[in-house]
Amino acid sequence: MSFEVTFDGMRYSCVNCAYCCSCKNWRVFLSYFDMMRLKGYENYIEKSNSNYEHVLALRNGKCGLIENNLCRIQLEKSYDTKPAMCRLFPFSFMVKWNGDLLLILKHYCGGVQVGKCSKKTIKHAIECCEELYHDQLSEFSLDFAERSDKTSLNEKTEICWEERAELGKYFFKIKKFDSFSEKYSEIFSEDISDSIEKLKSKNSCFDEKTQKLREKETLRYMYELNKREHFRKMSFKKELDNLINVGIIIDDYKDLLKGEGAVDSKLLLN
Structure with missing residues (x-):
């Protein structure tokens, strides 16, 4: 499915603040592929009552895998091993009136800046969206589209x-x-x-x-x-x-x- 970018004139560059790892008002849902990549980190995963069976566990109110504002998964393995939801932030999506998908940027992330977002970054964000929500995107598109023209x-x-x-x-x-x-x-x-x-x-x-x-x-x-x-x-x-x-x-x-x-x-x- 195609995504329409909504944030012309803005870009994102990580400032290592670990805000995204604070899990403030959200949890990190784990896809099937995330579970495969996170072998060996089972102690940091717990069951969920959401559409996703598992989420990253919290320790003292934030992700248990964060130490000194650094992610253990990224340090011990690689960036690509991190859960799709972690790699997606601060991007996400919404559904347009006609069911098309809108790629959005969350401005409460400290790494959001004025500038031009690279095609590589946008492509990466869309790939993370598609991995995390691959079974649900079509449903979201239908459910949140307007019924009237x-x-x-x-x-x-x-x-x-x-x-x-x-x-x-x-x-x-x-x-x-x-x-x-x-x-x-x-x-x-x-x-x-x-x-x-x-x-x-x-x-x-x-x-x-x-x-x-x-x-x-x-x-x-x-x-x-x-x-x-x-x-x-x-x-x-x-x-x-x-x-x-x-x-x-x-x-x-x-x-x-x-x-x-x-x-x-x-x-x-x-």
Whole structure:
């Protein structure tokens, strides 16, 4: 199955923080192939009540195979011996309205950075997804696809999903908050200048160059969430209103990536 990448302009490089090994609000599920690779590590595996029969065991609230922020499996054997779920992080997937798969990047990982993600990294993430979820991807695609070919533009108007996707591109292929405001007024005949001023005021303490970069990154992240379809159960107008609020939240942070991480934690972990 093909995957659509949702995180243009972002990349990942491990910073050895071991956050992914903290098992904070998640467990590391083990595939059939993981169990074959982990011969000799049975003391660090336990039974699970999930769709996966086994998970990595925890010791003191984190993965028992972590010592001094280093993975024993990787040190004693190799990176390729690690469970698929470990190698997949901080990537994952969601299901698009039509059943296609969306490759996503979890911004609460400290290794997420602004930049271009290599084709090799994307290919590796997809391979890990396919190994870990190979028996379930088709089911997920069917179960989480929308049953109707129509969605809501606002409270009164229905549009096709393809039209909604094109509107997302129309709104977010921009680099300025004012342009976003103009497009919103054009489509919905509603003035959102007060909300846009809130966004702009968050950046007023920075020099002009930094303000432009922050505007560009805030809008890029808003578009990333749009492509992930976090708010697709809402009308497109309500989705945009939510994305404006997301922009206001992350612009409270001096480091926008930390703000994005905080939002991603709420969207993907809670």
